[in-house]
Amino acid sequence: MVENMKKDLKTALKGILSSKEIALVCKSFDIIGDIVVIRVPEQLLPHSKKIAEVLMTQHKHVKAVWRQSGPVHGEFRLRKLEWVAGERKTKTIYKEYGCVFKVDIKDCYFSPRLGFERMRIAKQVKEDEVVVNMFAGVGSYSITIAKHSRASKIYSIDINPIAVRYLRENILLNKAVNRVFPIEGEAKAIVEGMLSETADRVIMPLPEKAHSFLNSAILTAKPQGSWIHYYDFEYARKKENPVEKVKAKITKKLHKQSINFTIPFGRIVRQTGPNWYQIAIDVQL
Ligand SMILES: C[S@@+](CC[C@H](N)C(=O)[O-])C[C@H]1O[C@@H](n2cnc3c(N)ncnc32)[C@H](O)[C@@H]1O
Missing domain, CATH: 3.40.50.150 (Vaccinia Virus protein VP39)
Structure with missing residues (x-):
């Protein structure tokens, strides 16, 4: 499932991040089974966990949030992932x-x-x-x-x-x-x-x-x-x-x-x- 929940996520982040920071939040993220992959701009990296926790509150079935920290790379076309919140699981069923x-x-x-x-x-x-x-x-x-x-x-x-x-x-x-x-x-x-x-x-x-x-x-x-x-x-x-x-x-x-x-x-x-x-x-x- 691809989520484009800009308004919801941004609204949910009110009071947690400043309005300037909220404006930088990436509008889309991938939900793959019970895992979410987000992209976080450099300036918001210290707030990654807060963003992830809001997402997990919004999507109750989600068990893990990872941050994609670079483009898909290499012969196998893999994402570079950094763990943000929830379980450290990368296996799922979609x-x-x-x-x-x-x-x-x-x-x-x-x-x-x-x-x-x-x-x-x-x-x-x-x-x-x-x-x-x-x-x-x-x-x-x-x-x-x-x-x-x-x-x-x-x-x-x-x-x-x-x-x-x-x-x-x-x-x-x-x-x-x-x-x-x-x-x-x-x-x-x-x-x-x-x-x-x-x-x-x-x-x-x-x-x-x-x-x-x-x-x-x-x-x-x-x-x-x-x-x-x-x-x-x-x-x-x-x-x-x-x-x-x-x-x-x-x-x-x-x-x-x-x-x-x-x-x-x-x-x-x-x-x-x-x-x-x-x-x-x-x-x-
Ligand atoms: C962009 S992914 C697409 C995978 C799948 N079709 C999908 O959409 O989920 C490209 C795939 O090609 C494989 N691949 C890359 N170079 C290859 C090659 N020379 N011969 C066979 N497979 C290759 C990678 O391991 C990767 O799984």
């Missing part, structure tokens, strides 16, 4: 659209902010499709697809062994055995070694690096009629359109290789910073 995800937020990537996007993809999947998820994490897209479509096989690759361990557990929890197939390894190598021309649909949820994996996505896709769901981060000034910028980038790359394709859809998934956006692009070969 529920969304009838799916259950067990996750350790310290060791695996997980974002509650992508629920709409996961369902948007799942709704497009047709009966008997073979899906390759190149960056599956604990299975957030793969399990959503298994639950909400009649895909036959969803190959789910990830390089993080802990994420794959949770993916295996989530497959069992969500009764997706023999439909979601976990593969621990490096996506390029796995695609080249065992999944070429396999997929009716390829999912690429690694926006930091997707561009450098586009050739692998093309390799794993069936040459005709297949879909690639491509994610990227893009910078755009006020008059620029970040979706069009990413479309142009993909178009340039695919034209160079004389690949026939169309881009029927693109959207801003979310804003990730001043002038920075996460973009989703659906490419059809």
Whole structure:
């Protein structure tokens, strides 16, 4: 669940923080099961605990509050977390659209902010499709697809062994055995070694690096009629359109290789910073 409780949290902080301090409080935070992840600006760091305690009073089921102290980082795309209040737990269970995800937020990537996007993809999947998820994490897209479509096989690759361990557990929890197939390894190598021309649909949820994996996505896709769901981060000034910028980038790359394709859809998934956006692009070969 993503909470945007600016007014409530700020109102609840009246009398605890000064009005100047309240104005600095970050308006959004992530609730992942019974854990909350907050961001606290430098000036408010000494007040982190007070903010956390107010949040715990507002959300009675929350048992732990962590502060994200830097951007998602490294090959495994992990959050840097500092404990603020409650239990020091990082393992939790998150529920969304009838799916259950067990996750350790310290060791695996997980974002509650992508629920709409996961369902948007799942709704497009047709009966008997073979899906390759190149960056599956604990299975957030793969399990959503298994639950909400009649895909036959969803190959789910990830390089993080802990994420794959949770993916295996989530497959069992969500009764997706023999439909979601976990593969621990490096996506390029796995695609080249065992999944070429396999997929009716390829999912690429690694926006930091997707561009450098586009050739692998093309390799794993069936040459005709297949879909690639491509994610990227893009910078755009006020008059620029970040979706069009990413479309142009993909178009340039695919034209160079004389690949026939169309881009029927693109959207801003979310804003990730001043002038920075996460973009989703659906490419059809
Ligand atoms: C942004 S996370 C997305 C995870 C999941 N799809 C989700 O949305 O919750 C990207 C994932 O890609 C994995 N990853 C990074 N580089 C990889 C590579 N070269 N091959 C396979 N997996 C990789 C990371 O371990 C991480 O779990």
